[in-house]
Amino acid sequence: MSVVDSTIKLQLVFGLLKNVYCGWESTKLIMSKSSLSRKVASGKLTNWVQPSFDDLFGGASLKSLTSKKRTNSGEPKGNDRSSALDASSKLQATKRTKAPFCEQPGHFTKEYLDLDQDVPWVDKYKPESQAELAVHKKKIEEVENWLSMEVHQRQPKKGGSILLMTGPSGCGKTATIQVLTKELGVQIQEWSNPVSLSEFKKDDYKNVFDPESRFRGFTSESQSAVFQEFLLRANKYNKLQMSGEAKHTSKKVILIEEVPNQFYRQPASLHDILRRFIRTGRCPLIFIISDSLSGDSNQWLLFPKDIQEELNVSNISFNPVAPTSMMKVLSRIAAQETSRSGGKVSVPDKDSLDRLCSGSSGDIRSAINSLQFSSLKDYALENSLLSSKKGKASSKASKTSTRGRNKDKSSKTSERQEGLQAIGGKDVSLFLFRALGKILHFKREPRIEPELPHLPDRLSEHERDPLLVDPEMVTEKCHMSGELFNMYLHQNYLEFFTNIEDVVRASEYLSDADFLTTEWSSRSALREYSASVAARGMIHSNKARAFASSQTGVGFKPLHKPQWLLINKKYRENCLVAKSLFVSFCMPLACLQTQLLPYLALLTNPMRNQAQIAFIQDVGRLPLKKYPRRLKLEALTDKDPVVDLDSDEDDPAASAYANPKGEQSQAPGLEGLQSDGGSLPSSQTAGGDLPGSQPQPTAAQAIMKEEELVIEDYDSD
Numbered sequence: 001m002s003v004v005d006s007t008i009k010l011q012l013v014f015g016l017l018k019n020v021y022c023g024w025e026s027t028k029l030i031m032s033k034s035s036l037s038r039k040v041a042s043g044k045l046t047n048w049v050q051p052s053f054d055d056l057f058g059g060a061s062l063k064s065l066t067s068k069k070r071t072n073s074g075e076p077k078g079n080d081r082s083s084a085l086d087a088s089s090k091l092q093a094t095k096r097t098k099a100p101f102c103e104q105p106g107h108f109t110k111e112y113l114d115l116d117q118d119v120p121w122v123d124k125y126k127p128e129s130q131a132e133l134a135v136h137k138k139k140i141e142e143v144e145n146w147l148s149m150e151v152h153q154r155q156p157k158k159g160g161s162i163l164l165m166t167g168p169s170g171c172g173k174t175a176t177i178q179v180l181t182k183e184l185g186v187q188i189q190e191w192s193n194p195v196s197l198s199e200f201k202k203d204d205y206k207n208v209f210d211p212e213s214r215f216r217g218f219t220s221e222s223q224s225a226v227f228q229e230f231l232l233r234a235n236k237y238n239k240l241q242m243s244g245e246a247k248h249t250s251k252k253v254i255l256i257e258e259v260p261n262q263f264y265r266q267p268a269s270l271h272d273i274l275r276r277f278i279r280t281g282r283c284p285l286i287f288i289i290s291d292s293l294s295g296d297s298n299q300w301l302l303f304p305k306d307i308q309e310e311l312n313v314s315n316i317s318f319n320p321v322a323p324t325s326m327m328k329v330l331s332r333i334a335a336q337e338t339s340r341s342g343g344k345v346s347v348p349d350k351d352s353l354d355r356l357c358s359g360s361s362g363d364i365r366s367a368i369n370s371l372q373f374s375s376l377k378d379y380a381l382e383n384s385l386l387s388s389k390k391g392k393a394s395s396k397a398s399k400t401s402t403r404g405r406n407k408d409k410s411s412k413t414s415e416r417q418e419g420l421q422a423i424g425g426k427d428v429s430l431f432l433f434r435a436l437g438k439i440l441h442f443k444r445e446p447r448i449e450p451e452l453p454h455l456p457d458r459l460s461e462h463e464r465d466p467l468l469v470d471p472e473m474v475t476e477k478c479h480m481s482g483e484l485f486n487m488y489l490h491q492n493y494l495e496f497f498t499n500i501e502d503v504v505r506a507s508e509y510l511s512d513a514d515f516l517t518t519e520w521s522s523r524s525a526l527r528e529y530s531a532s533v534a535a536r537g538m539i540h541s542n543k544a545r546a547f548a549s550s551q552t553g554v555g556f557k558p559l560h561k562p563q564w565l566l567i568n569k570k571y572r573e574n575c576l577v578a579k580s581l582f583v584s585f586c587m588p589l590a591c592l593q594t595q596l597l598p599y600l601a602l603l604t605n606p607m608r609n610q611a612q613i614a615f616i617q618d619v620g621r622l623p624l625k626k627y628p629r630r631l632k633l634e635a636l637t638d639k640d641p642v643v644d645l646d647s648d649e650d651d652p653a654a655s656a657y658a659n660p661k662g663e664q665s666q667a668p669g670l671e672g673l674q675s676d677g678g679s680l681p682s683s684q685t686a687g688g689d690l691p692g693s694q695p696q697p698t699a700a701q702a703i704m705k706e707e708e709l710v711i712e713d714y715d716s717d
């Protein structure tokens with residue numbers, strides 16, 4: 001690659017980054033995270049986001065970029081000390097100027113208002129004591145107990161200890177740790193992922209293109225190596241004390257919120273590092289891991305059950321912030337802002353606060369950001385227009401419903417309002433359990449506008465009351481592919497029907513939905529339609545619930561996971577075992593399973609290897625008498641993880657191999673042969689409906705020692 005090419009490419013990359021950054025900046029108001037203020041020294045928060053990429057090579061911003069960068073020990077870098085001091089003195093100056101205004105509400109200079117408006121409220125009103133935390137008291141207590149046990153009452157030479165804090169994003173995990181460590185006089189030494197751009201200095205840029213030097217490119221030290229070194233140093237040395245900071249105590253905890261990406265690909269390397277830490281650690285290590293949108297938690301990937309047990313990891317799981325606590329915080333902030341601004345900030349009314357609370361689904365950061373956003377003058381105007389429109393609509397609805405039936409009014413309004421998410425509110429995800437419930441227990445409302453035309457007589461059997469649920473919205477919010485969602489519907493729909501004709505029609509819709517995604521070339525585009533056809537078809541077919549007046553409760557019906565998942569998992573396991581046992585045949589997996597194994601099963605003396613014989617006996621034939629009953633169904637938990645249906649069918653080894661608990665189970669290749677079959681789901685091993693068949697030749701060998709091997713003759717009938 002020529003030097004000119006490289007320069008152009010680099011410029012393109014930086015141009016792109018700059019564009020992405022600018023786009024991101026505009027949405028940052030909503031997304032503002034406390035980490036922004038934590039990780040970037042707070043003194044520079046005169047603007048919410050500074051355009052750090054401007055003049056990347058021009059000097060000014062590069063300087064500010066590096067001055068913002070903290071080392072992984074949480075300290076500003078040595079040569080940036082003066083800038084850090086500048087920042088902290090600015091912060092103190094800001095703090096000093098703030099005080100008189102707090103004491104004298106209503107007296108402001110324009111300068112103060114401008115400065116104050118730019119400070120994110122999540123930081124301005126961050127909790128300073130336990131009492132201020134919007135977190136359940138029990139959770140605070142649990143964390144506090146753990147901290148005092150592991151920090152204050154820790155035995156010398158005990159080794160390291162690990163706390164894993166999980167829960168949805170913005171539920172106050174970090175805030176809790178910050179408040180408690182402050183109260184207990186414990187320092188936090190925090191890891192932040194190295195950003196390669198900020199490591200990149202002007203001189204490096206010259207070196208890259210220096211013909212004398214070898215092309216080095218960007219720094220390439222692996223994330224895990226840097227992380228390991230950080231842990232080693234943080235464990236060994238105390239935090240540096242910066243001038244102006246309060247005197248450090250020797251008590252500290254190491255905090256990891258950003259786990260290096262590499263560990264998501266290779267969790268085993270993290271486990272090795274942690275094993276070493278447990279042996280040599282001198283202080284506690286805290287991981288804060290937030291749940292992902294689809295409801296599954298990364299904790300299962302990074303900290304599977306066995307590792308948690310092995311390393312004695314304490315796990316404290318946080319819940320979303322309760323609406324009452326959230327409302328308290330929002331009202332307090334709203335009241336303070338109103339009084340401080342002397343009416344200049346227009347804070348939303350109680351209804352809007354309610355909507356903010358429900359729209360943020362327990363994420364206090366999102367709720368506070370939305371509150372700040374909605375108090376902006378322009379936005380407030382728009383919002384009031386919007387709420388007056390909504391008000392009209394709801395009053396109209398309520399008038400008719402008082403005429404008609406009153407009883408479901410409140411539930412329907414709330415159902416409706418769930419759709420009308422607060423502006424700037426969090427993109428709420430629906431857990432699968434709730435999403436399925438919304439389709440299977442769908443609700444209709446009585447026709448409130450009689451002037452709506454009715455269907456002609458010949459189609460009158462298709463007449464339905466308006467639906468209260470939006471099926472497309474439901475499938476979108478549960479973050480899984482349409483096909484998988486259909487599978488869950490397919491598994492569970494029967495229980496919700498009372499009429500066989502309705503079942504027939506619903507199953508036809510399911511077939512249509514299935515057909516839409518058979519063609520791989522159009523599958524990705526038609527997926528959403530397929531889910532729509534299945535969900536709407538199922539709802540429409542259920543004539544017993546065609547009208548709001550005829551809807552009766554069906555009672556609690558347990559939901560189950562699709563059997564397909566279990567069977568597909570077994571198929572994948574079998575593929576891996578077949579591949580390893582019959583490697584010498586050099587056949588593709590499909591041929592191996594569908595041609596070779598059934599053929600070998602018909603031969604009287606096909607193989608010498610006992611593991612192979614056992615496997616063929618198990619997989620090569622379909623002895624129906626062996627499985628007289630249906631498989632035991634696995635109940636659906638409310639946080640069921642999403643399974644990747646797009647994985648390569650022909651190479652299951654290459655696909656993500658997640659079991660229904662979301663744990664990464666080891667692919668039972670040859671290593672799996674040594675295990676005693678712990679990888680089978682409980683529905684198979686415990687119930688014995690489908691005997692722990694294939695992937696454990698060791699188990700199979702044991703059986704064969706007891707029983708005489710019988711290879712049945714082929715019977716063409």
Ligand SMILES: Nc1ncnc2c1ncn2[C@@H]1O[C@H](COP(=O)(O)OP(=O)(O)OP(=O)(O)O)[C@@H](O)[C@H]1O
Nearest residue numbers: 034122126132133134169170171172173174175290
């Ligand atoms: N009363 C309060 N209780 C908790 N947090 C509050 C409160 N008031 C304001 N906040 C702010 O809300 C934010 C809560 O986010 P926090 O970082 O603690 O969430 P988290 O659970 O760690 O999630 P994430 O992993 O996404 O950061 C913090 O910025 C905190 O300062």
